[in-house]
Every structure is written in structure tokens, then in C-alpha cells.
């Protein structure tokens with residue numbers, strides 16, 4: 412009897428302390444999933460869609476895709492969108508973040524010719540989402556510029572801002588009565604550095620240290636034009652929010668040395684600050700130390716002016732403060748140390764702000780070379796951004812883990828649980844985090860990695876003409892998080908049968 416009582420007491424103590432640590436996401440916190448048009452839609456030349464830079468680059472052998480694949484069909488969401496929404500209802504999500512294909516809406520890129528079939532497709536998608544109380548979060552640009560605009564220089568042409576503004580007007584006019592969350596650009600750094608400063612992403616321009624910096628300036632001006640258009644012509648009636656999303660890794664100095672610390676800060680400016688500072692900092696424009704460094708290097712290299720363009724005072728003013736929230740796509744991170752950059756390409760970001768990367772051997776590795784599980788990394792990233800750009804609203808607009816094909820994705824589950832705890836840490840730290848979107852709803856075309864790396868909560872059978880979707884273990888774990896709103900580390904799905912719960 413006595414022993415029994417003692418046991419009961421201990422049990423109660425354990426249970427109370429466990430439930431004490433059971434931190435819940437706020438009631439109004441939005442959970443969702445993300446995708447992007449070129450990665451899922453397929454129907455690359457159907458119903459009047461124009462060619463974009465990925466269509467063109469891959470079909471013409473400019474892009475190097477590891478498995479020789481392309482996004483011509485992808486997950487075929489152009490035809491399977493109703494099944495996609497059924498999957499969202501199975502998961503019980505609040506928000507679906509997807510992107511619009513510019514060349515599906517404006518085949519030549521210009522607004523003189525609007526493709527009504529493209530408008531109709533997104534209307535069907537949006538209306539079906541709203542029917543089930545799923546909030547659309549719409550990205551205007553997720554890497555698929557109309558090829559005609561690329562032939563005019565794309566992001567290297569200062570007129571890009573006008574073209575983007577005209578496209579944005581068509582979009583806000585067509586969908587803004589129902590869409591209240593807008594993202595102008597997805598991952599400016601990857602657009603500019605990977606697309607213009609290397610040959611890893613379309614348009615595969617590979618003009619490092621020059622085109623990537625030109626792109627950065629024109630991109631943030633294009634963003635500001637779309638934002639100001641929304642504020643001036645649409646916001647008072649449509650009452651939505653407009654923001655922008657960055658890819659942000661956790662980068663920490665390898666040692667306490669001044670040298671490592673300064674190298675990391677300079678690199679942070681070149682990697683992120685050249686896109687975020689013009690919009691979110693008080694002073695506007697490119698970060699000062701980085702601008703000085705590139706000016707000095709350019710002069711040493713024989714250029715007559717800095718390879719990094721300048722903002723006029725008028726441009727700084729125009730771009731400053733043009734975002735209602737800060738979107739973060741976060742995957743992982745690394746430790747960085749100072750190095751002399753002598754082995755790097757000249758000119759290049761690596762040469763302008765050289766660093767060496769280090770990742771401890773015991774960090775879990777995904778199948779993507781760039782993605783390792785860094786402990787606490789989401790909190791590290793969000794807390795730093797919160798400190799830099801105080802009081803802004805944050806959304807995690809992407810977060811995920813890659814595996815090979817297969818439904819039993821325990822390492823994705825492990826990654827997600829750690830990331831969700833880290834998101835709770837960030838909220839506890841005071842970060843104004845409003846929502847979290849997992850990348851991705853389903854397997855899709857992973858850019859230069861083709862279909863070799865899978866990021867889906869649902870597996871897609873790319874051999875099957877119907878592109879059948881099947882939930883992975885992680886889908887059940889995410890569903891349970893959304894139901895309970897806390898991270899249950901012991902939860903195992905009872906069976907692997909997915910269904911739509913009452914109320915969704």
C-alpha cells in the first residue's frame with residue numbers, strides 16, 4: 412500500500428514535469444506546406460503557357476540536371492491539384508504556400524497578352540482551397556522568369572522592376588479579392604548568386620562577382636515596386652499583407668577569434684545583407700562594410716568602378732520599409748572560419764568575402780550535400796534576425812529534409828521534431844513568429860538534383876502516369892503536431908491509413 416502510494420506520487424511528479432515541458436504552439440499560429448510552380452505543375456506547354464528559363468535552359472542543354480530530368484510533367488499538379496488539396500485536408504493544415512508561374516499567366520512576360528487559361532487554373536486552385544478553409548499564401552516569383560524577358564537581360568536589366576510591377580498588377584487584380592498573403596520573391600540570394608553568379612540554377616549565367624550583384628539591386632527595387640503598387644492601389648480594398656522570403660542558414664564563427672568573427676559578419680552581409688538591408692535596415696542600401704570591401708577589391712582588380720552597384724538616396728528611400736513580414740526558408744547551417752580566399756575564383760563573392768565551411772562529423776546528413784542537421788539552428792537563425800530587424804513579423808516559409816525514395820522517413824521525422832522544438836524556443840525567446848510551412852507537401856523537381864532528392868511529406872511515384880501520391884511516416888507525425896499543437900516525441904502512427912478528420 413505504502414509502496415503503491417509512493418509509486419503514484421513519483422508518477423504524478425513525472426507526469427506534471429513532463430506536461431510542464433509540453434510547450435504548445437499558439438492557437439493562432441499558422442501551419443502549412445509549401446511548393447513552387449516549376450517544381451510541381453508540369454503542363455509546361457499546355458493551354459497557352461509560355462516558355463520560362465527552366466524550360467528553355469533544360470530543353471537546350473544549358474542546365475545540367477543530375478538525372479537528366481526536367482519539370483515538363485513533374486508532379487503534374489496542373490491536373491492533380493484537387494488531390495493536392497485533399498492531402499492538405501488529410502494533414503489538417505491552415506495555409507498553402509504555392510507560387511504562380513509568370514509565363515503561364517503572361518506567356519511573353521509582358522502584360523499585353525494575358526493567358527485566360529492560366530488565370531482560370533489559379534482561380535480553380537484558390538477557390539478549392541478556400542472551400543476547405545485553407546488560406547492561400549502566394550509567391551509571385553519562385554525562379555521561373557519568362558524566357559523572353561531573359562533574352563532582354565532578365566534581372567540584369569534595370570527595367571526588370573517595371574516588368575515585375577506590371578505582372579504584379581495583373582496578379583493582384585485577378586486574385587487579390589481572395590488572396591491575403593503575398594510573397595514577391597522566393598530566395599533572392601539563390602536567384603542572383605546561383606542563377607547569375609554560377610551555373611547551378613537558371614539562367615545558368617555564371618558571371619560571378621558581377622551579374623549576381625547587379626541582380627541583387629534590380630531584384631530589391633522590383634520587390635519595392637510591387638510592394639508599393641499593392642499599398643497604393645490594392646491594400647485599402649483587399650486588406651492583405653505583402654512580404655518577401657529569404658533563404659537563411661545559421662552561420663556561426665568557428666572560434667572566438669576576432670578574425671573568424673569578422674569574416675562571418677562580412678560574409679553574412681554578402682550572402683544575406685545585400686538583399687535584406689535595403690528593405691529592412693534603418694539606413695537602407697547595401698551593407699556598408701561589404702560595399703567597401705567590394706569597392707576595394709574591384710579597384711585592386713583593375714575595374715574603374717565597384718562591381719557592386721550603388722543605390723541613390725532616392726532609391727534607398729524607395730526600397731526601405733517595403734515589407735509587412737520577413738519570410739525565412741531555413742534548412743541548416745555551419746561553422747565558418749576566416750581564410751585568405753586565394754583559391755577562389757576572381758571576381759566572386761567567395762573572393763570578396765572568403766570563408767571556409769566546417770560541419771561536425773556527428774551532425775546527421777541528408778541526401779543533399781548542403782543539408783545537415785545543425786542543433787538548435789532555427790532558433791539561432793530567427794533570434795539573430797529578430798535582433799537585427801526588431802519587431803518584424805516572421806513566417807518560416809520553408810523547412811525540410813531530403814531523403815531517397817521510400818515511405819519510412821525516420822530521419823525526416825527526427826529533423827522535423829528538432830526544428831519544431833527550435834521554433835518553440837524562438838517563440839519563447841520573443842521572436843514574433845506567426846507561422847511555419849514545411850517543405851514540401853510532396854516530392855517534386857529538385858532543380859539541378861532532378862528527382863534524385865525527395866523532400867515530400869507525400870511520396871510521388873514519378874514512374875506512374877497518374878503521379879500517385881502516398882503519405883510518408885512524416886506526414887502522420889506532422890498531422891499529429893497540427894492536432895495537438897505540441898511536439899510529441901513518442902508518437903507513432905497506429906496504422907498508416909490517412910483520412911480526413913472531422914472539421915477539415
Ligand SMILES: *[C@@H]1O[C@H](CO)[C@@H](O)[C@H](O)[C@H]1NC(C)=O
Nearest residue numbers: 787790791794795836837840
Ligand atoms: C534561442 O536563441 C537565443 C539567442 O541566441 C538564446 O538566447 C536562447 O537561449 C536560445 N534558446 C534556446 C532554448 O537555446
